Amino acid sequence: MQQGIRLHELTLFGPRPRVSPPVATRWKQLRQLTCLVVLGFAITADAQTMSGPALVKSLQAGGHVIVMRHASSPGQIPDKPNPDNVPPERQLDDKGRSTATAMGEALRRLKIPVGEVLTSPTYRARETARLARLPNPRPITEVGEGPQAMQGAVAPAQTEWLQRKVKEFPKGTNTVLVTHVPNITAAFPGETPAAVEGEAFVFGSDGKGGARVIGRIKIEEWQELR
Numbered sequence: 001m002q003q004g005i006r007l008h009e010l011t012l013f014g015p016r017p018r019v020s021p022p023v024a025t026r027w028k029q030l031r032q033l034t035c036l037v038v039l040g041f042a043i044t045a046d047a048q049t050m051s052g053p054a055l056v057k058s059l060q061a062g063g064h065v066i067v068m069r070h071a072s073s074p075g076q077i078p079d080k081p082n083p084d085n086v087p088p089e090r091q092l093d094d095k096g097r098s099t100a101t102a103m104g105e106a107l108r109r110l111k112i113p114v115g116e117v118l119t120s121p122t123y124r125a126r127e128t129a130r131l132a133r134l135p136n137p138r139p140i141t142e143v144g145e146g147p148q149a150m151q152g153a154v155a156p157a158q159t160e161w162l163q164r165k166v167k168e169f170p171k172g173t174n175t176v177l178v179t180h181v182p183n184i185t186a187a188f189p190g191e192t193p194a195a196v197e198g199e200a201f202v203f204g205s206d207g208k209g210g211a212r213v214i215g216r217i218k219i220e221e222w223q224e225l226r
Contacts, residue, residue, distance in 0.1 A: 055202065055215040056225050059112045062172040065165065065211070067192075068200035069181050071103075071131075071219055072096035073124040082127075089123045096124070097131055099198055099219040104132030106222035115173035120144040125178045128198070134176055143179035154186040162187040166203040166211040188213070 050058060058064070072095040081088035092100065107114060114135055119125045121139040129137035142161045146154055162183060168175070181195050191213050192201050198219025206212040217225075 049213065050215045053226065055217070056110055056112070058204070058214065059174060059202065060110065062113050062115075062174055063169045063204065064214070065167075065169065065175045065177065065203045066200050067162070067166060067177045067179065067184060067188075067203065068128075068219075069184060069195050069197055070096075070120070070122070070125040070178055071100040071128045071198040073197065085123050091123050092127050092131070096128070096197070100128045100131040103198070103219050103222040104134065106225060107132070107134075110225060113173040114176055115170050116175045117178070118143055118176070119178040120180060120183075122180075125180070129176075129178050134178075137178070143177050143183060145180055145182075154182050158183060159186045167209075169205060169211075192216075 071092050073090050073092050075090070077088050077090055078085075082091055085091050117129055117134040117137040118140050119129045119137050121141060121144045125144075126137065126139060142158055142165075144158075146158065162177070162179070165175075165177065166187075184192050184195050184201070188201070195201070196218060200217045200219070201213050202215040202217070203211045204214040
């Protein structure tokens, strides 16, 4: 009768059975393969996205496209619009203004270089870029709202343009696109789930000539980055 199990006989699969040499070799190979699979899965998962200092370091080096939803904005046109909001349309609320300002301050504090800045022509998107003090923001229709924006419809040409743009990685700087959630969802289904107001998705190279999301940052999180 087996008196007990020695420590060295414990394996990932429980106690090591007493088997013949050929079977023992196969058992060892199976354990090695399992370890490699687990390790490979961990490496793949870690490679999918970055956060914290790793993401900051990557952004400091440039070469990324940041696609963000405009900051917090109520769904109604305000009773007292800002003086420059003519004709009046949706604008940022107090939260949207404060978080957009804080995001811009964080970008400068962290020395993250920003090059080309393209925004939706809507006032709330332009206001986001202005309060963040992003350099030379330029409104373009490609990231704007379509005629059926309330239904979440996006023109195929806009979707195709955004999908191409995130593959244009600038050297030594980062491109910023300020747009709307239907545009983001239509262009990158599955990669950008539930984009909240002000959230940014950082695109980098996938190593195959395309782009992939390497990080996502909620607008409140910029000021927490170190």
